[in-house]
Amino acid sequence: xxILGARQTGKSYVTGKFAREEFDSVITVDFEKTPNIxxxxxxxxxxxxxxxxxxAISGISFIKGKTLIILDEIQACPRxxxxxxxxxxxxxxxxxxxxxxxxxVAINREDFSFPVGKVRTEHLFPMDYEEFLIAxxxxxxxEHCRSSFSERNPLLSALHEELLSLYRLYLVVGGMPEAVxxxxxxxxxxxxGEVQEGILSxxxxxxxxxxxxxxxxxxxxAFDTIPAQLAKENRKFQYNLIRKGATSSIFGKSLEWLCDAxxxxxxxxxxxxxxxxxxxxxxxxxxxxxxxxxxxVRMSGLPCxxxxxxxxxxxxxxxxxxxxxxxxxxxxxxxxxxxSSGRAEIDFLMQYGTEVVPVEVKAGEHVRSRSLxxxxxxxxxxLSIRLSTRNFGFEDGLFSVPIYAAWLLSSSAPR
Numbered sequence: 001x002x003i004l005g006a007r008q009t010g011k012s013y014v015t016g017k018f019a020r021e022e023f024d025s026v027i028t029v030d031f032e033k034t035p036n037i038x039x040x041x042x043x044x045x046x047x048x049x050x051x052x053x054x055x056a057i058s059g060i061s062f063i064k065g066k067t068l069i070i071l072d073e074i075q076a077c078p079r080x081x082x083x084x085x086x087x088x089x090x091x092x093x094x095x096x097x098x099x100x101x102x103x104x105v106a107i108n109r110e111d112f113s114f115p116v117g118k119v120r121t122e123h124l125f126p127m128d129y130e131e132f133l134i135a136x137x138x139x140x141x142x143e144h145c146r147s148s149f150s151e152r153n154p155l156l157s158a159l160h161e162e163l164l165s166l167y168r169l170y171l172v173v174g175g176m177p178e179a180v181x182x183x184x185x186x187x188x189x190x191x192x193g194e195v196q197e198g199i200l201s202x203x204x205x206x207x208x209x210x211x212x213x214x215x216x217x218x219x220x221x222a223f224d225t226i227p228a229q230l231a232k233e234n235r236k237f238q239y240n241l242i243r244k245g246a247t248s249s250i251f252g253k254s255l256e257w258l259c260d261a262x263x264x265x266x267x268x269x270x271x272x273x274x275x276x277x278x279x280x281x282x283x284x285x286x287x288x289x290x291x292x293x294x295x296x297v298r299m300s301g302l303p304c305x306x307x308x309x310x311x312x313x314x315x316x317x318x319x320x321x322x323x324x325x326x327x328x329x330x331x332x333x334x335x336x337x338x339x340s341s342g343r344a345e346i347d348f349l350m351q352y353g354t355e356v357v358p359v360e361v362k363a364g365e366h367v368r369s370r371s372l373x374x375x376x377x378x379x380x381x382x383l384s385i386r387l388s389t390r391n392f393g394f395e396d397g398l399f400s401v402p403i404y405a406a407w408l409l410s411s412s413a414p415r
Contacts, residue, residue: 004104008178011124012072024063026069027055027068027070029080032076038076045079046086051069068095068096069094072098072099078106089118102206105261108256130142154393160402166404167404168310175292178199226299229318230319231300233314236269236287237255264288265326268285270282277349277356297319344374347361361388367400385409386400
């Protein structure tokens with residue numbers, strides 16, 4: 001198995017916890033901390049040969065079926081990824097997990113040989129709002145939320161307001177595990193912000209260290225422009241915000257690197273809301289979101305008080321969209337949006353079986369929308385969804401879902 005995900009999303013913690021709970025012993029290799037261990041994979045990749053060397057280096061005896069091998073930061077040793085094929089082919093008693101912060105970059109290189117069909121891949125994202133509430137010990141609120149969602153009935157006003165308050169807190173703290181833990185331990189979103197600042201610094205350091213030389217500066221500039229892109233009324237990515245005269249031919253590969261590294265999320269425009277959405281993707285028009293809303297707040301310099309009190313500010317709209325994008329992406333949902341020539345726009349399109357469901361995102365309670373009316377009149381969808389700070393409700397094919405319940409849209413199809 002390979003676990004992909006941006007740095008500090010919890011890959012090492014998850015694999016370590018799984019190893020301790022499910023196996024008698026574990027051999028852990030970190031290719032960044034101990035680069036010399038890459039030599040183990042320079043020669044014969046037969047499992048018995050590799051394991052014998054790992055046993056000698058770690059001092060831990062390998063027992064088939066009872067020992068887990070963890071290869072951390074595996075992207076730093078491409079031949080270790082290749083070796084997974086031989087572990088898969090030889091016997092089912094070998095259990096190996098590879099994880100890496102820039103694994104997506106490695107396996108998407110043109111010259112990389114990936115063991116297709118031999119390795120299961122999983123993606124680890126920051127904690128979503130549901131997981132955030134679980135971490136805070138607010139599990140009972142989730143049950144009320146699920147019930148109202150399935151029955152399409154409003155929540156009690158007090159519960160609705162509490163969930164909105166916690167949602168705004170989530171926008172500030174975000175879902176990076178260390179930031180969440182720091183907030184829980186100290187009750188301070190300021191201290192959580194210091195953790196976020198460190199994470200952003202690590203990401204910039206990764207760009208400087210691992211991006212190809214020709215893309216280092218370009219990737220930095222593209223990454224740093226995300227808040228400005230989302231502050232616009234039209235949040236379509238514009239290259240000229242990076243620098244005057246910038247084009248896709250100059251910055252396209254740098255944006256791909258950011259997405260492959262898991263730092264950004266790409267939401268593509270579709271020419272028509274038809275099944276399958278992928279077939280109607282317009283590769284030239286897209287939006288770019290950050291992987292975590294809390295990191296976006298920190299990166300933008302937006303005062304936490306504005307977010308917590310929902311003071312009128314255009315950037316709140318972009319932040320809200322980013323929250324929905326990260327929620328959908330963490331559930332494995334591809335991101336698409338629709339735009340007409342008359343400037344009507346639907347923020348997200350969801351594909352449920354044979355249906356395309358439009359999802360409009362509103363940061364507050366003012367929900368009147370020309371765009372959704374245009375879309376519904378043009379395509380007559382059986383169901384439309386509006387995310388806002390309003391309570392649950394349903395009328396004339398329009399399902400009103402509180403913004404904090406976006407995670408429920410990604411976990412089950414509304415009927």
